[in-house]
Amino acid sequence: MQHRANTTAPFERLVVEPVFGLVTAWASWRRKRRLKATARILHGLSDRTLKDIGVERSEIDSVVMARGNDPWACRRTLEF
Numbered sequence: 001m002q003h004r005a006n007t008t009a010p011f012e013r014l015v016v017e018p019v020f021g022l023v024t025a026w027a028s029w030r031r032k033r034r035l036k037a038t039a040r041i042l043h044g045l046s047d048r049t050l051k052d053i054g055v056e057r058s059e060i061d062s063v064v065m066a067r068g069n070d071p072w073a074c075r076r077t078l079e080f
Contacts, residue, residue, distance in 0.1 A: 039064045 042060045055063055
C-alpha cells in the first residue's frame with residue numbers, strides 16, 4: 001500500500017497541482033471580471049437611483065468589493 005502512495009505523488013505533483021492552479025486562477029479571473037462589471041453598471045446609474053438603493057456614488061467600489069467577498073450578499077440585498 002505504501003508503494004502505491006509513492007507512485008501517486010509524482011502524478012499529483014505533475015498533473016493535479018497544475019490543474020488545480022489553473023482552476024483557481026480561472027475562478028479568480030472570473031470573480032474580478034464580475035466585480036468590475038458590477039461596478040461599471042453601478043457607475044452608470046443616476047445619483048437618484050443610487051440613492052434609492054442606498055449607495056452613494058463615492059461608495060460604489062467599496063460596496064462592490066465588500067459584497068464580492070460574500071456571494072449571497074447581493075441576493076439578500078435585492079430581495080424585497
